[in-house]
Amino acid sequence: MFQNLSxxxxxxxxxxxxxxxxxxxxxxxxxxxxxxxxNSIVWKNLYFNIFQQLIPFIAQxxxxxxxxxxxxxxxxxxxxxxxxxxxxxxxxxxxxxxxTSESNWSNGRYQVTTIDGKQGGIFSLAFKKDLLxxxxxxxxxxxxxxxxxxxxxxxxxxxxxxxxxxNGWIWSIQLKKSNCYSSCQNGDIIVTPISQYLENNFNNxxxxxxxxxxxxxxxxxxxxxxxxxWKTCVDRNSGxxxxxxxxxxxxxxxxxxxxxxxxxxxxxxxxxxxxxxxSHDTNIIASGSTDHTVALWDYRTDEGPLQIIRGFSCSISSxxxxxxxxxSAAEDxxxxxxxxxxxxxxxxxxxxxxxxxxxxxxEIRVIxxxxxxxxxxxxxxxxxxxxxxxxxxxDSQITQKYQCKGHTGSVVSMMFSKDKIISxxxxxTIKIWDFSTTIKNQSKSGTxxxxxELKQQNKRNLLQRYxxx
Numbered sequence: 001m002f003q004n005l006s007x008x009x010x011x012x013x014x015x016x017x018x019x020x021x022x023x024x025x026x027x028x029x030x031x032x033x034x035x036x037x038x039n040s041i042v043w044k045n046l047y048f049n050i051f052q053q054l055i056p057f058i059a060q061x062x063x064x065x066x067x068x069x070x071x072x073x074x075x076x077x078x079x080x081x082x083x084x085x086x087x088x089x090x091x092x093x094x095x096x097x098x099x100t101s102e103s104n105w106s107n108g109r110y111q112v113t114t115i116d117g118k119q120g121g122i123f124s125l126a127f128k129k130d131l132l133x134x135x136x137x138x139x140x141x142x143x144x145x146x147x148x149x150x151x152x153x154x155x156x157x158x159x160x161x162x163x164x165x166x167n168g169w170i171w172s173i174q175l176k177k178s179n180c181y182s183s184c185q186n187g188d189i190i191v192t193p194i195s196q197y198l199e200n201n202f203n204n205x206x207x208x209x210x211x212x213x214x215x216x217x218x219x220x221x222x223x224x225x226x227x228x229x230w231k232t233c234v235d236r237n238s239g240x241x242x243x244x245x246x247x248x249x250x251x252x253x254x255x256x257x258x259x260x261x262x263x264x265x266x267x268x269x270x271x272x273x274x275x276x277x278x279s280h281d282t283n284i285i286a287s288g289s290t291d292h293t294v295a296l297w298d299y300r301t302d303e304g305p306l307q308i309i310r311g312f313s314c315s316i317s318s319x320x321x322x323x324x325x326x327x328s329a330a331e332d333x334x335x336x337x338x339x340x341x342x343x344x345x346x347x348x349x350x351x352x353x354x355x356x357x358x359x360x361x362x363e364i365r366v367i368x369x370x371x372x373x374x375x376x377x378x379x380x381x382x383x384x385x386x387x388x389x390x391x392x393x394x395d396s397q398i399t400q401k402y403q404c405k406g407h408t409g410s411v412v413s414m415m416f417s418k419d420k421i422i423s424x425x426x427x428x429t430i431k432i433w434d435f436s437t438t439i440k441n442q443s444k445s446g447t448x449x450x451x452x453e454l455k456q457q458n459k460r461n462l463l464q465r466y467x468x469x
Contacts, residue, residue: 121428122412142162224252230274231273273288377423379412
C-alpha cells in the first residue's frame with residue numbers, strides 16, 4: 001500500500017494508526033522503518049494521545065478546567081505538519097519508555113535494586129527525581145543519589161550525606177520548597193535546608209561520604225507535640241502549610257515560612273497515626289486513629305470534625321483520600337473504601353461505606369493510590385500491586401495483580417511513581433522496584449499471585465458489598 005504513496009501522504013496515514021499498527025509497520029521494510037523512526041511527529045502524537053484520553057475525566061471538576069486547557073494545548077493537532085526544529089525531545093524514546101513502563105506494571109516485570117541502609121529500620125522515605133531521602137531508627141536522615149545511565153540498566157545508588165540532629169526515630173519525611181521536614185519520636189519536627197547543600201554536592205560527580213554535614217544552627221526545630229509525631233503532610237491548596245499528627249491525639253497546622261503554629265485543627269480520643277489531604281477539595285483532610293475512627297476536618301478552622309467515620313475494629317494505620325473516595329488501611333490487614341459526598345443542603349459531609357476486603361495477612365503500613373493502580377505494604381513483608389482503575393465506576397473494586405517479595409522484615413515505608421516503587425523495611429534495606437526496564441522473555445519477576453485465602457475472603461466481601469445510594 002505505502003510503496004505507491006509519497007512520504008508525506010504515508011505520514012498522514014501513519015499518524016492515524018494505533019501503536020500496534022505502527023510497530024507492525026516497522027518490520028515491513030527498511031524504508032518504512034526509517035520513515036517512522038526518524039519522524040518525531042508520529043511519536044509525539046502517540047505520546048500526547050495518552051493525555052487526551054484523560055481530559056474527559058479531568059473536565060468533571062470545575063477547579064481543574066485550567067489543567068484541561070493546558071492538556072488540550074499539548075495535544076498535537078492534525079494541522080501541524082512540521083516539527084519544531086529547535087526541539088531536542090526524543091518523542092519516540094519518551095513514548096516507548098511510557099509504553100514499556102505501563103506494560104511492565106500490568107505484567108509484573110521489574111528489576112530490583114537493593115540499598116543497604118546499614119543499621120536501623122527504614123521508617124520513612126521520600127524521593128523526587130533522582131534524590132532519595134530516608135529516615136530510620138538510627139536517628140539519621142540519609143541522602144542518596146539515584147543514577148541510571150541507560151533505561152535498561154539497574155539503578156546505581158550513592159549515599160552522599162548523613163544528617164544528624166534528630167533525638168528519636170524518624171517517622172515521616174516531606175520535601176517542600178527546598179526544605180526537608182522530618183518528624184521524630186520525641187515530638188520534634190526538624191526543618192533541614194537541603195537546597196544549597198544539594199547544589200554544592202549532589203550535582204557534582206565527586207560524591208562520597210566525607211562532605212561536611214549541615215551545621216546544627218542551620219537546622220530548625222518545630223516544637224508543639226507531646227510524644228511522637230507519626231505523620232506529616234503539606235496542604236495541597238497553597239503549599240504554605242504543614243499538617244502533623246501524633247501520640248498526643250492532636251492534629252496541628254504549621255506555617256512553613258515562619259515555622260510557627262497556626263492552629264490546633266482537632267483532636268481524637270487516642271493516638272493519630274494517619275493523615276491524608278484530599279486531592280479535589282484541597283481544604284479537607286482525613287485522619288485515622290487508634291481510637292478506631294477516621295475523621296474529616298477543614299484545616300482552616302478549629303470548629304471540630306466535619307464527619308466521624310466509625311465501624312472499624314482496630315487502629316487505622318494509613319489513609320489515601322482522592323476526590324470523593326477515601327481508602328483506609330488498618331492493622332487487621334483490611335482495606336476499606338468509603339464514599340465521601342458533600343450535602344449541599346446543610347454544607348455537611350456524608351460517608352457511605354462501599355466495601356472492605358482482606359488485603360494482607362498482617363498490618364498494612366502504607367496505602368497509596370494513583371495512576372489507576374494501588375500499592376500497599378505490610379508487616380507480612382510484601383509489596384502488593386492492585387488494579388484500581390474501576391474504583392470510580394459503579395462496581396467499585398480493586399483487584400490484586402501481584403506481590404513483590406524480597407524484604408526479610410516488615411515493610412513500613414513506601415512511595416511510588418510512574419516507573420518505580422521504593423520501599424523501606426525493618427530489615428534495614430531499601431528496595432527500588434524498577435518498571436521502566438525492557439525485560440524480554442521473562443515472566444513476572446519474583447511476583448506472587450493472590451493467596452487462596454485472600455481470594456476466598458475477597459469473594460465473600462464482594463457479596464456483602466454496600467453500593468452507592
